[in-house]
Amino acid sequence: MIPRYQRVLFWVLAGASLLMALVLLHGCEQAREKLTRHRNETPLAAPVAAPSQTVRLALANDNDGSISLVEREIALPDETTARAHALLARLIAEYSYKDSAHPIESGPAVDDVFLLDLPLNPPNSAGSKTEADDKAAAALELSGSAEDSAAKGTGDLTAEPSVPGGQLAVVNLDGTFADHHPSGIGPETLTIESIIGTLYVNFPRIEEVRFLVDGRPRETLNGHADLLRTYPVVNTETKPAQEAH
């Protein structure tokens, strides 16, 4: 004969098990609905199969201070801005390899790339002239022609492009990348020249480049290379620096 207290305990435990099973099923159902709802709210873009293509990267070498062009087979998006962003991200990633001649810590380096048509006009240029416009025009006359200023690398953003359709690239670097970049005139200059050289050989419309760090102007990359000036996008491929012993 089974004691009464054991029968009561059995039914209590059986009821508790059933209750827990129901709660578990309900929780699973809620979680599934939540995931389904989120998936519906954030539709993903259809993946596009981008074929691999040959690009050229201007790679820096700390040992001899040179920039050399190398070819890589990588898949890039078609949209120009995304393409420039992906290319520069790949360039910096090359420097995080173990045997890199210009070692840089791995991690996100380029947050955004923006391409702006030259010449850059003030937002109110289409409207009536303001006093600021007159002052700017007078200042431009004092400093010579826009082309002269551009040729001297003075950072005149209103300079006419040398070819129709010229663009200014604004490269927004990651703050962590800048803070952890090897400090020194040589390594910082080589990184800047590497970016400029890569833009030059892959984007013929880009004529000038400016740099931001975390979306803001910053005086130097990490204490040395000037990030406030506008750099002309030119061929930076160089021979090894002159050395004497």
Next chain:
Amino acid sequence: MLVAPATIALTIAAWALLGRAQPQHPPNPATPQPPAAPAIGQMNLNLVVLDPAHGGPDAGAILGSNVLEKDITMAMAVRLRAALGAAGFTVIATRDANSSDPLTQLSTDQRAAIANRTHAVACIVLHATNTGSGVHIYTSALSPSDPAEEADVDFPSPFAPVPWESAQAESVQQSLRLADDMRTALAAGNLPVAVGKASLRPLDNLMCPAVAVELAPLAATGGATPVTDAGYQQRVAVALAAALQAWRAHAVPPAPPAQVPQ
């Protein structure tokens, strides 16, 4: 890191608004507009400006445990100042006290303004690094200004405004010759030397023949000599002083032709 697109848009709009006026004015309103670059004959041939880079809260690169770039540049400046003094130069340094008080520290624009007022025969910006070997000499990456273009300007040369951001452009050719003298002197002292170009503040804002000298460890078969080595620093200082003596001899303006008695 996510950045508000509005911040970037505002920055770009600010560039567009200020782009025309920027080259005309120095970034710091307190910095005076520099005069036109002096010709060699207007220079003070016995005056050298030293700029030990960084200082105060700006430590520069960390070159090892408890070794900061600002300390190395200061030590090099002290040695170079002594060597130049022995060679008959008067030296003006943009940083004498290596205190952490930010009030005593000058910005790069203020350092350039000091140098530009002196009409020195040479301006030397001192740096240090752990990358590479030997001594690295950099001149400005700005394109040299074309005298033919300047002749077309409405203003006569002494009164022509000089863009602050590219003030060094008019002295780039002299700076290249100064760098060549330094390369020769350092090589004569058996010191490895590399010469290059860089966009660097205050180098681009200087109106004197100017170079940046970056001290790197001295590679050797028995192990690298660190930049903290006093003997290594002294060798470099002596070689640079010899180079500046040679440069001073080159920079002496040619004597006027003697008049032949009729």
